[in-house]
Amino acid sequence: MRELGGEYRKVLAGLTPGQDGALRADLAMAWLLGIGLMRTVTAREPLASADPERVCRLVMTTLDRFWTLPAQPPPPDADHGPEGQAPPR
Numbered sequence: 455m456r457e458l459g460g461e462y463r464k465v466l467a468g469l470t471p472g473q474d475g476a477l478r479a480d481l482a483m484a485w486l487l488g489i490g491l492m493r494t495v496t497a498r499e500p501l502a503s504a505d506p507e508r509v510c511r512l513v514m515t516t517l518d519r520f521w522t523l524p525a526q527p528p529p530p531d532a533d534h535g536p537e538g539q540a541p542p543r
Contacts, residue, residue, distance in 0.1 A: 459483065469521045482517060489513065 466482055467475030489509070492498045501509070 472525060474525055478520065482520060486513070 462483060463476060463479040466479035469475070470478050472478070489501070492501050493504075493509075494502075496502075
């Protein structure tokens, strides 16, 4: 199973030009596994009975943006410094 996951990660990581391809690949695989679990194991409605083609369109639209959008640092706020880092304590 790990080998298969590694192969998928390698292919998926190549879909993004950024240096965080492996992380994006793992996040995408985790999301897809979660969708599968929600559809089949927990049978959570409306996802469980949703048309597979519709689910696929929604997922692919989101994943397309996920691969192509650059990662943005979080906006500065009271809990984070100007670079999105937590202030030293």
